[in-house]
Amino acid sequence: MRAAVLICLKDLRARLRDRSALLLGIVVPLGLAFIFNSIFSGISGNSKVISLGVVSLDRGAVAQQFTGQVLGAVGKSGLIAVHREHTVAGARALVARGTLNAVIVIPADFSARVQANRPASMQVIGNVDAPISAGIARSIAERYASDLNRIRLSVATVVHGRSQGTPSPGTIRALAARAAAAAAPVAVSDVSAKSKELDQKSFFAAGMAVFFLFFTVQFGVTSLLEERNDGTLARLLAAPISRASILGGKLLTSFLLGVISMTVLVVATSLLFGASWGNPAGVAVLVVAAVLAAMGIMALIATLARNAEQAANWQAVVAVVLGLLGGTFFPVSQAPGILSRLTLVAPQAWFLRGLGDLRGGDLSAVWVPALAMLGIAVVVGGIAMTRLRHMAEV
Amino acid sequence: MAGERMLECRGLRRSFGDLVAVDGVGFHIDPGEAYGLLGPNAAGKTTTISMIAGLLEPDDGEVVVAGQPMTTHARRAKDAIGYVPQDLAIYPDLSARENLVFFARLYGMPTAEAKRRSQEVLELTGLADRAGDQTKKYSGGMKRRLNIGIGLLHRPKLLILDEPTAGVDPQSRNAILESVESLSGAGMAVLYTTHYMEEAERLCDRVGIIDHGKLIAEGTRKELVSLVGERDHVRMLATGELARAAAALAARPWVHEASTPGEGIDLVVDDARGNLPAILSDAAAAGAAIKSVEVTEPDLEAVFLHLTGRALRD
Numbered sequence: 001m002r003a004a005v006l007i008c009l010k011d012l013r014a015r016l017r018d019r020s021a022l023l024l025g026i027v028v029p030l031g032l033a034f035i036f037n038s039i040f041s042g043i044s045g046n047s048k049v050i051s052l053g054v055v056s057l058d059r060g061a062v063a064q065q066f067t068g069q070v071l072g073a074v075g076k077s078g079l080i081a082v083h084r085e086h087t088v089a090g091a092r093a094l095v096a097r098g099t100l101n102a103v104i105v106i107p108a109d110f111s112a113r114v115q116a117n118r119p120a121s122m123q124v125i126g127n128v129d130a131p132i133s134a135g136i137a138r139s140i141a142e143r144y145a146s147d148l149n150r151i152r153l154s155v156a157t158v159v160h161g162r163s164q165g166t167p168s169p170g171t172i173r174a175l176a177a178r179a180a181a182a183a184a185p186v187a188v189s190d191v192s193a194k195s196k197e198l199d200q201k202s203f204f205a206a207g208m209a210v211f212f213l214f215f216t217v218q219f220g221v222t223s224l225l226e227e228r229n230d231g232t233l234a235r236l237l238a239a240p241i242s243r244a245s246i247l248g249g250k251l252l253t254s255f256l257l258g259v260i261s262m263t264v265l266v267v268a269t270s271l272l273f274g275a276s277w278g279n280p281a282g283v284a285v286l287v288v289a290a291v292l293a294a295m296g297i298m299a300l301i302a303t304l305a306r307n308a309e310q311a312a313n314w315q316a317v318v319a320v321v322l323g324l325l326g327g328t329f330f331p332v333s334q335a336p337g338i339l340s341r342l343t344l345v346a347p348q349a350w351f352l353r354g355l356g357d358l359r360g361g362d363l364s365a366v367w368v369p370a371l372a373m374l375g376i377a378v379v380v381g382g383i384a385m386t387r388l389r390h391m392a393e394v
Numbered sequence: 395m396a397g398e399r400m401l402e403c404r405g406l407r408r409s410f411g412d413l414v415a416v417d418g419v420g421f422h423i424d425p426g427e428a429y430g431l432l433g434p435n436a437a438g439k440t441t442t443i444s445m446i447a448g449l450l451e452p453d454d455g456e457v458v459v460a461g462q463p464m465t466t467h468a469r470r471a472k473d474a475i476g477y478v479p480q481d482l483a484i485y486p487d488l489s490a491r492e493n494l495v496f497f498a499r500l501y502g503m504p505t506a507e508a509k510r511r512s513q514e515v516l517e518l519t520g521l522a523d524r525a526g527d528q529t530k531k532y533s534g535g536m537k538r539r540l541n542i543g544i545g546l547l548h549r550p551k552l553l554i555l556d557e558p559t560a561g562v563d564p565q566s567r568n569a570i571l572e573s574v575e576s577l578s579g580a581g582m583a584v585l586y587t588t589h590y591m592e593e594a595e596r597l598c599d600r601v602g603i604i605d606h607g608k609l610i611a612e613g614t615r616k617e618l619v620s621l622v623g624e625r626d627h628v629r630m631l632a633t634g635e636l637a638r639a640a641a642a643l644a645a646r647p648w649v650h651e652a653s654t655p656g657e658g659i660d661l662v663v664d665d666a667r668g669n670l671p672a673i674l675s676d677a678a679a680a681g682a683a684i685k686s687v688e689v690t691e692p693d694l695e696a697v698f699l700h701l702t703g704r705a706l707r708d
Contacts, residue, residue, distance in 0.1 A: 003500060010496050014487040017528075231481025235544065237449045238477035239500045240469040 003241035007249025012256065015219055025216035025261030029208035030268055036204040037273055050080045050133045052140075053091045053103035060111020062148070066122075067106070070144050080136070088125075095125050101133030102126045104141050114148055121145075198356050202276045205269035207328035209262055210290055210351045214319035216261045217291060218298040218312065220254025221384075224391055225308040247388055251295065258291035278358040282366040286354045289373035293347035296381025297322070303387035322346045347373045399458075400425050400474075400552050400583035406445050406455035415441040417607040420455070423552065428574070428584040430598030432591065432694060434704070438607035439587040440480065443554050446585065447477045460551050473501070476550030480557045482537045483544070486530035490521050490540050493529060494547060501548040511547055519543040535566035542573060552583045559593065571596060591694040601694060605702050615694060622700040624692030625650060626666030628673060631658045635681030642680040643673060666691060 015021035054071055056063050067084070075082040083100065085091035091103040105123040113120035122141045126134020198206060224247070227233035236246050266283060269275040277283045298315050305311035323329070325339075326348025343349040354369030401423040408416045416438045423429045431439050444450040446457050448464050448471065457464040460474035484493050491512055498508035516522040519539040529537060538558070545553060555574065559567040574597055578584045588594055594601050595615055602612040611618055632639070636654045643661060644652040648669055651662035659677065663669055666689045677684055698704070 006496065006499050010485070010488070010492075013492070014485060017487045230486075231479050231483040232485060234444070234447075234449055234479045234481070235477065235483040235497070236500070238447045238472060238475065238479075239497070240472040240502065241500060 001245070001248070003239075003245035004248035004252055007236070007246060008252040008256065011220065011223055011249065011253040015253075015257065021216060021219050021257055021261070024212055025257060026264050026268075029212040029261075029265055030272075033204045033208040033265075033269055033273065033275075036208070037201055040200060040204075049078070050102075050136060051083060051100045052080050052133070052137055053083045053085045053094060053100040054106070055085045055088050055091045055103060056106040057088075057108040058106050058110040058112075060115070062111035062114045063106045064111075066144055070140065071104075074140060092125055095127050098127060098130075100127070101130040102137035104137055198352065198359065199276065201269070201273045202355070202359075203331070203352070205265065205273060205275035206277065206352055206355050207348075209265040209269070210326070210348045211319070211323040211328040213258055213262060213290060214294045214298060214322065214348075215316070217254040217258040217294045218302070218315045218319075219257055220250045220252070221295070221299040221302045221388070222308050222311050222315070223253070224250050224388070225302060225305065225311055228391070229307055243389065247385075251299075254295045254298070255291060258294060259287065262287045262291065276359070278355060279363055282358040282363045283355070285366050285370050286351055286358070286373075289354075289370040289377070290347055290351045292377035292381070293350075293373040296377040296379075296384055297347070299384035299388060300380050303384055303391055323348055325349065327352055344372070345376075347376055350376075398425070399423065400427070400460055401429075401446065401585065402456075402458040403442075403446055404456050406442060406457070407453050408441050408445060408450060409453055415607050416445070416452075418455070419604065419607070419609045421602050421609060421612055423583050423585060425551070425583055426578070426581045427600065428578040428586060428598045430594035430601040431585065431587040431604055432589070432594045432601050432698070433587075433604035434589055437589075437604045439589075439604055440556055441607075442604065443556055443585060443587055447475055447554055448472050473548070474551045476545035476548065476553045478542050478545035478553070478555045478558055480560055482541050484529050484537060484540055487528055489526050489528055490516060490532070490536075490543075491525040493540065494544060497544050498547045503548070515543040515547055518546070535563065535569070538562060538566055538570060539573075542570065546577070550582070552585065553577060554585045556587050557589070558586075559588070559590065591698070595694055603694070603698055603701060605698075610701050611697065618694060618697045619692045622692075622697050624696055624700070625662050625664060626692065627690040628661040628663055628666050628670070629658060629688045629690070630661075630673075630677065630682075631685040631687075632677065632682045633657070633685070634683045639677040639680035639682035642676050646672070646676070 052071075052074070054067055056067050071082045074080050085094065085100075085103065088103075088105055091100065091105070094100040095103055103125040105125065107121070107123070110120050110122065122145070124134060124138045124141055126137065224233070227236065233246075237243070266277050266287070270277060297318065301315045301318055302311040305314055322345075325343050326346030327343065328348050331352075350369040350372045354366045354373075357365035357369065399422045401421075403422070404420040406416050406419040407414070419438070419442050421429070431442065433439050441450065445452045445455075446459070446464075448457075448468050451465075457471070459471040462471040462474065464471045484490075485496075488496065494512035494515055495505075495508045498511055499505065503511060513522070513525075516525045519542065521536060521540060521543070524532065524536065529540060532540070542555070542558060545555070553574075558570050558574075562570065571593060574584060574586065578597065584597070586594070586597055600612065600614055601618060602609050603618070604610070611621060613621065636659055640652040640654050640659050643649050643659070646663075646669075648664040649661055650664070651660075653660045659682065661673065663673070666673075670687070670689065674684060674687070
């Protein structure tokens, strides 16, 4: 154990000195998390609330129903703040300044055209820097238009089906009222706690941290290949220490580099970006499990390579593929079909899922993701360990 | 007697796939003795000493270092060995002092002792002034000195040097040879591998010649030379009574041939260096005026050529 610690300390000193671990383990993920946050802050902003403007040039019943009931329900969700504006030009200026993320414009003849069964349309003005907000505004408008079409269709179907001639206007109004009453109100609500997603800041912080974790832990195991190439492994093997001590030192280096970099990133992104990682104990469990899983995978890749350079290349490919599969750059929790199942092989996906579950539940929520990552670590790491013993030869 | 020996290896054998790299090699080194393992590239020298140093496990055979079998008491056996690999086995991002302290602690020294001993080795190798610099900034010669210094850190009983002068400039090479001579003179047992015949002749008390994984001959230079029937040659440029001088010298029992080709006398003798005073004296007494003398002793290159039919550097 003493020899393993000495080898680990020597490796850590060398890594800190050449700054590679510092760069890949802390600086780059922190920088990328900051950049992604800055880029995408225009989409959802620092605040969770989307500022949605509405300009109603129509005093009719249909327009009033939209602004009163639909947008009223939207505003009550707390996720979208609805602002009434009087002129299209004024609203457009507010969108251009970024005060509003998007504006829905209801033209003056909207109600009349709907009631006359003629084509009617609403206009959505979006901020180019906030495309998701504009998309949400468009979605609300389209949903309402769809409801209107459904009511029209319902009434038309009933009317067409009646054999005793044209119904009276009163009958039609009653039918429309019944169809409208049956329509589900437009609802914007937070997702359920069980499948809660991380907020943007936390997602990019965690995503970048776990993505670069795979690059950070590779230093320990790959250095065994470097030692063999450089001839220093022969000197270690000639020393009165066991081979297990040499392997142990390398694995300990990987583990400490991984845990230290993740800890620094958790603290730094919390303080600098306001990322919310969740219960510290749960985060610690997930971090340790993720580090072990990453070590197992990177160690196995290293044992398949002939030299340190080849190992680094293969490890980079695997880290990127697993990072994409694991949803470190964009969420994959709602990925369809086979892609959804493929994400299960990526520890990154389990790590992010674990953080999401931790935010939606108590500490027990992390056990399934943590055990999944530990399972990967045991299976893949076990294969790697049997191969690593052969690497500790000159 | 085996207990008195610093190294005893018997029947060492190691294969890599179908290639038999070392096949039944066995020899011993006594305390204070310098033993050279001489052979061309890929003869099996490095594989042999890798097994002796505990880097490789032999397929067969036994290594005993300072009375400790490598197979059963590897740590104790390794404690007695100072290993200097052929490659520059030092960490480039660490300073010389950090390299030394790291390896000293790996050999079980407490921190204070490791630092003290490292300072001694830094001074011994002439690196004390640059001890704090990262070794990647060192010259090739400085790295070589540090490479050897690490092997000396724990005061080993047996120093193993694997071709320490390979790829080294003449000045550094000479410094390395002087260091090894000094250590050997101080009583340290040395196992030295090389494919440079002159290094083996200069440093080693005994030499083992290895080729194709087998130890084909072993002994002192004199024993090896006599083993193959090679003798010393003396060529004297002289005037005067050359025929009479040659006849007088031929009467000596250690003179095997004496001839007078042109302006001199050629002799085939035993121990030319030892008998040179008598040769000069006899020639002068017979009336020959000696202008110059050239002594040619058969070397290990000739022995290797005789044993294998190939030159050492083929």
